[in-house]
Amino acid sequence: MDLLAHLPALQVVIPMLSAPLIVMLQPRGLAWAGATAVALVSFSIAVALTLAVLDGQALQYAMGGWPAPYGIALSVDPFSAIILLVITGASTAALLAAKPSIDQQIESERQPLFYAAWLLVLSGLVGIVVSADAFNIFVFMEISSLASYILIAGGPDRRALPAVFKYLMMGTIGATFYLIGVGLIYMMTGTLNLADIQDRLGDVTDINPVLVAAGFITIGLALKAAVFPLHVWVPNAYTHAPHMVTVFLSACATKVALYVLIRFDYMIFQATLEDHQVQFALFAMPLAILGILIASAVAMFEGHLKRRLASSSIAQIGYILLGVSFVSMAGLTASAMHMFNHALAKGGLFLAVACLAYQYRDLRLDQLGGAAARMPWTCAAFVVCGLSLIGVPGTAGFISKWLLIISALESGPWGGGLVAIILVSSLMAVVYVWRIVEALYFQAPVEGEGPTSEAPIQMLLVTGFIALLNIYFGLFPQVPLELANSAAALLLEGTN
């Protein structure tokens, strides 16, 4: 077998096995270099996998050559490829920029442990995505969650500890719910392999345990995905985490849980349970709408820069869920695109926040006056990514918003109302983003505070590059769009 065939396994194994090695790289800077190199390799693998599935075919992989129902099965299809790109891309961008910020926030003797935990999160997240087995998904979920608790609590901000405790509680409840659901399904089908479950569920006569399982799995994953109103762990966790960890996690952590949720619902429950589409739509759509409106409204009034962006993330999860709830080709395409585009926009925004945080100790909006004069590049990148978050044409965010609006129009008689909701929330995004821009550009600086210079060049380059990508994918979205289209087609294949 050639190397390409092993890529799905290498995607998980390389970061996982590198993690303990990183711990041993004690000399200053080496741990960062090692972790970044591993992240770059992971990203390259994700790109290679994406190219391999660009034609819409899924790659199957059997660990150790053991065939599927017995051994550990991995699979990569266009949908997983999008998420893999997002995870590894966010991790790579954050790590490339991370060194100055991490040096500032974390003492050097603890850094190797920190980077090791980072690689474990990376490995856990990609593991969730490539697993074709319900139990392995749980295992990887735990790996990534436990490691991410360390990352979030690893910074100098002691307020991260209660935040992470809340996250840990909610995350564990979510994971337990998921496990209960998987247990019920195993009880009824005798298998954990996703493809097998799909096959055998059709023969199950007593449907009640499966319905209960669907409930547990959906709620559990919705908790992990921070679907409104199960999002309460997000704002504090994002706000008090080290800035680079926020970049990494905000771009991909909740999306991975949402990915599993979509996968389970579409490929297993909708394929086998009668009328599950309707139930799912009735469950997801109201939550999505409430999330979009309420979280956007909250974001308009948050005074802390990171909290404001964290609230916006909950609204963005709402957009993704809204597209999913249409159970249509257009809706799924829009959601898959928004996963990609939102990661670009929010990742870029938090990178710019990290640059600001390098110079400002206090990230409340009323402290940030006059930042644009001293940090013009950071602020310019922030504006570009902010426009993408709003969905201004010419940026990546517009593409997914356009797709979402079109899919809402096609979704039924209430489509016009949904379009109105999307447009209103876009206007709310204008408000909450522009308040920040005004603070950066026009507010008077606070006496005695404020930066003397730009952020380090290393951070600026990455931030600027991500900002440019937001524009590039707004003008040339063909590749992610193609992936999103095949992803939607694959997901709908199973439904009846």
Added chain:
Amino acid sequence: MTPETTILVAISLPLVGALAIALAGRIGPNIREAATAITSVSLIWVVWGLISTLMEGKRPSIEVSEVMPGLSIAFTVEPLGMLFAALASGLWLINSIYSVGYMRGNKEKNQTRFFVCFALALSATVGVAFAGNLFTLFLCYELLTLSTYPLVAHKGDAATIRSARIYLGVLLSTSIGLFLPAIIWTYTVAGTGDFTVGGILAGKLNDPEIGLLLALFVFGIGKAAVMPMHKWLPAAMVAPTPVSALLHAVAVVKSGVFAITKIIIYIFGIEYLFESPSSEWLLYIAAFTIIVASLVALRQTNIKRLLAYSTIAQLSYVVMATAILKPLAEVGAALHMVAHAFGKITLFFAAGAIYVASKKTEIHQLRGIGRRMPWTMAAFTIGALSMIGVPPTAGFVSKWYILAGAFEANNLVAVFTIIASTLLNAAYFLPILYLVWFEQENEGDKEHGEAPFLAVLALTLTAILTLAFFLFNGPVIELASQVVKGLS
């Protein structure tokens, strides 16, 4: 260079210029101003070079990217857009000359940011002019809003920020809340958004829906300042005067009426719209805006605010002329965009020159200023006469065509509105002219002379253009007539 690549060059030239201005700003103001001058001269050369291609009957077109199936970024040169691009690029040069005089005379801060954003705004304007479909138009329209925001907020104090917030708030919320749904509706109904001669919607929508879609477009394009979406324009007057002159008398506001005209001609199709009774309201709302804005202008005491309300009224002239839906009136609409541009930019230049020389902003302060600033006030007079429509000024020519179109359509509402607003225009401009020339100065006014030479040079040039357009309007009419060729 093929005409197709020329389009891209025309759009990217100001972008490159913006970069050059930003870099040159670090060396020194003179080099920076040279960069602006070189960019604007080359833009004129590139844009005006396309006119001959157009006159041969060619319609060069280029697709940059097919963003999604059926949705592409594409540019097409057609007569109306050509006219607009030629106008904006030509006046940019004169405005740059004026800007140098004004900004230095006023010792404004952040001049590099000012000139950079100006170049970006011009790029977006050319993009609006050459947009080949609704999506591209929307893209450039939003970029224009965003690139002009720093110009409006230039001064940076609390009152300015508040006004800039109104500016951005109105323009973004109308475009996202109304314009975007209208575009999406059009794409879903017609399957395309390409600007096509004769329109793309014929037979695809029924009657009340046409009026609704038209309303989404007209009110969604807030830049056209049709009431009640006009509040941003007086708010934008906090900007430095060159911004008010080129952007809020020409580029930005004309992008609005230009977009409405283009949508009516190339998306709805004038014949289709003429047969749809539910579209008639547009004429009335435009007429209403003309009369009400003129009445509000009567009561203004600040020069720039008066000019802003006069602009609101004049913009609705273009909208009303388009809404008459007769070829002659469409020509009148195109001509009025040009004629009003010459007159209004002169008026703004004069207002700015008065401010630089004497720091005066209110009308009652202008008593007898004609003797101190004869050149400026002579130009102001020409501009004001053009607004009223007195020969031999530009305003007369376009009004003539609009009236002819109104008579052709037997549209008495339009005829009456034009007559009434002419009287109103005279009622608010003539007292100022009397004040300026024939009254004695207030006691204790400070001594001052003319504004800086570059500013006076620019406003003299535009005043000459206002007069010249009365006599030498042949090429413009020829270009404007191309718009309706094959329509009637």
